[in-house]
Amino acid sequence: MIMSRATLPLLLSLALCAKAAYQPLITYSGTTFFDGFDFYGDIDNTTWGNVTYVDAAIANSESLAYVNGAGNAIIKVDNSSQVLDVGIQYRKSIRLTSKAQFDVGTLFVIDALHMPYGCSVWPSIWLNGVLEPGQVWPQAGEIDLIEAINLMDHNQMALHSYEGCVQPANVTQLGHTLIHNCNDTTASGCTVAETKAGSFGKAFADNKGGAFALQFDVAGVFMWFWPRANIPTSITQATPTSEMNLTDWGTPSAAYPASGCNVTEFFPAQQLVIDISLCGLWAGIPDIYSEDCPGTCFSTNIAGNGSNYGAAYFEIPAIRTYTVNPGAIASVSASGGGSPLTTGSASGSVSADGPGASQTDLDQGSAMRVGGRGSGWMGMGMIVVWALVGAVGGGLL
Numbered sequence: 422m423i424m425s426r427a428t429l430p431l432l433l434s435l436a437l438c439a440k441a442a443y444q445p446l447i448t449y450s451g452t453t454f455f456d457g458f459d460f461y462g463d464i465d466n467t468t469w470g471n472v473t474y475v476d477a478a479i480a481n482s483e484s485l486a487y488v489n490g491a492g493n494a495i496i497k498v499d500n501s502s503q504v505l506d507v508g509i510q511y512r513k514s515i516r517l518t519s520k521a522q523f524d525v526g527t528l529f530v531i532d533a534l535h536m537p538y539g540c541s542v543w544p545s546i547w548l549n550g551v552l553e554p555g556q557v558w559p560q561a562g563e564i565d566l567i568e569a570i571n572l573m574d575h576n577q578m579a580l581h582s583y584e585g586c587v588q589p590a591n592v593t594q595l596g597h598t599l600i601h602n603c604n605d606t607t608a609s610g611c612t613v614a615e616t617k618a619g620s621f622g623k624a625f626a627d628n629k630g631g632a633f634a635l636q637f638d639v640a641g642v643f644m645w646f647w648p649r650a651n652i653p654t655s656i657t658q659a660t661p662t663s664e665m666n667l668t669d670w671g672t673p674s675a676a677y678p679a680s681g682c683n684v685t686e687f688f689p690a691q692q693l694v695i696d697i698s699l700c701g702l703w704a705g706i707p708d709i710y711s712e713d714c715p716g717t718c719f720s721t722n723i724a725g726n727g728s729n730y731g732a733a734y735f736e737i738p739a740i741r742t743y744t745v746n747p748g749a750i751a752s753v754s755a756s757g758g759g760s761p762l763t764t765g766s767a768s769g770s771v772s773a774d775g776p777g778a779s780q781t782d783l784d785q786g787s788a789m790r791v792g793g794r795g796s797g798w799m800g801m802g803m804i805v806v807w808a809l810v811g812a813v814g815g816g817l818l
Contacts, residue, residue, distance in 0.1 A: 443528040443665040443743035447521060450739035454494040455486060458517040458695075465516075470543060470701030471509075471723050472498075474516035486515050489736070493534060497734035498542070498697050499727055506724035516696035521742075522551055524690050527637075528665055528743035530656065533630070534736035536567070537697050538622040540714035541722035542733045543570045543704040548691040559583055562688035564642060565610070566635050569621040570704035572713035576620040576633070578644045578675040579603075579610035586682035587611060594676040603682060613644075613675035620646050623732075632656055634670065639685055641678035645670055665743050693740075697733060699723055 449457045455477070462476035480486035486496050499513035523529075537544040545568040550561025563581035578596065580586065586603040588611040596613040603611040615621075619628040632652040634645040647653065653669040704710060705718040715721060722729060 443745050445662060445664075446527065446742040446744045448661065448739060448741045449494075450741075451492045452488055454488055454737070454740075455517070457521065458519055460486070461516040461518065461696075464511060465698050465701060468543065468698050468701040468703065470698030470705070471511050471719055472514040472697075472699050473511040474696065475513050479513070480515060483513065485513060486517075492738065494737045495734060496695060496697070496737070498537065498699065498730045500730035500733065501727055503726050504724050506720050510719075510723065512699055512723050512727065512730075514697045514699065517694065518549070519693040522690040522692055523742065526744045526746035528745070529635075529693070530659060530665065530739075530741040530743070531633075532738045532740075534738065535732075535734060536621065536625060536630075537733040537735060538569075538572070538626070539722075539730065539732050540571050541699045541704055541710070541718050542730070543698040543701055544568070544733075544735070545694075545696060545698075547694050549694050550688060551690045551692060559604070559610075562691070563610070564635070564637070564688070564691070566644065567621075567633055571710060572622060574619070574622050574624045576615040576646060577612055578615070579612040580642060580677055580682065581608070581610040582682065582687040586687045588613075588677050589681040592676040592678060594673055596674040603677075603687075611677065615646050615674050617646055617648060617674065619648050626732075636667070636673075637684070637688070637691075639679060641676065641680075641682070641684060642688075643673040643677070644675040645673045659741075661741070695735065697735075 447457070460477040460480055461474040463474060465472050465474065475483070475485060477486070483499065484495075484497075485499060486494070489495055496515050496517065498515075502513065504510050504512050531546070545565060547563060547565045547568065549563060550559070552558070552561045559581040560583050563579075565577070565579040565581075568577055568579070569575065577599075580588075580603045582603040584604045588598060588601045588603070590601070592598075594613065595617065596615050599612040599614055600607075600609055601611055605611065619625050619631065620633075625631065629649040631646060631648045634656075636643040653671075655666055655669050659665060698704070700710075700718040700723065707717070710718045
């Protein structure tokens with residue numbers, strides 16, 4: 422067959438990764454889940470949603486971030502406090518940033534039982550590049566793994582970078598490309614919409630979720646989604662000590678081969694971010710909000726007693742990380758407290774001297790059905806797998 426210049430790097434990358442065995446590195450799970458993250462503790466400064474991201478003490482005392490009886494991490498929006506419909510008001514929510522900065526050769530596996538959804542709700546799991554002094558977003562890059570708003574029924578994936586990173590035309594992927602330029606002036610990034618059913622929202626939960634995956638490699642960035650019934654055996658049969666490989670992953674939903682974007686140039690070390698915003702510069706834009714939801718974003722949803730946010734939560738049994746390099750190091754920011762991270766095997770190590778990521782930059786949003794945030798991702802040679810299940814009960818891990 423005839424291969425395009427964009428197709429060949431993808432096929433080569435998949436072939437190489439299929440042979441690679443990823444060893445356990447760091448695990449976030451159970452009662453120590455939150456020890457590996459810093460709580461932001463301020464208003465939303467990346468998408469300007471009407472939320473205050475609380476610190477760890479408030480999150481614990483008000484049960485916005487905790488480990489439930491099943492041993493799963495709950496990350497949620499405040500759904501019980503009264504917020505007045507006057508002036509500029511904020512509802513409490515959570516933004517977590519990993520202490521670890523992940524570099525070349527890392528693999529993440531996330532098992533979750535639920536993702537937030539509902540009018541005004543803007544959840545995301547993304548990776549934020551660690552900015553050097555004097556840099557501004559998106560000079561350290563951002564990769565959005567899971568992101569959607571309001572009552573959308575599909576996930577959107579994106580890369581954000583400075584000028585020079587694009588998604589080439591005619592790549593081999595299952596998703597639908599909305600924007601090719603990763604430095605798009607609307608701050609939406611190079612965006613791909615998932616085309617498989619049930620990748621987000623109520624449909625995701627009703628179908629008992631599925632799995633998301635991301636390969637972060639010198640050959641490019643590639644993302645996958647599978648409905649629950651089609652999750653590869655390599656993920657469903659994984660154990661805390663088993664290796665991970667890509668031999669049964671198939672064609673990605675989104676492909677960003679290095680022929681259009683030099684990953685080593687645009688994406689340095691990255692930190693994992695999990696957050697739930699409300700309204701803001703995508704979910705709250707009137708023309709976009711009104712496509713799915715009644716009234717106005719703030720007055721109809723955020724104002725009041727919060728009882729409408731019953732579905733605005735993550736439930737995550739575990740996040741496991743792996744490495745293809747036995748000598749790989751995931752550095753840990755000195756900011757924030759908590760116990761040392763759990764290491765899955767002796768092949769991974771943790772140091773305590775990495776700088777924290779800057780999160781002070783603004784994302785402009787867009788009036789299109791695309792969006793993004795203003796800062797995020799993780800280091801070359803990585804694969805990120807997000808296994809998400811949308812029903813209460815046991816997970817994969």
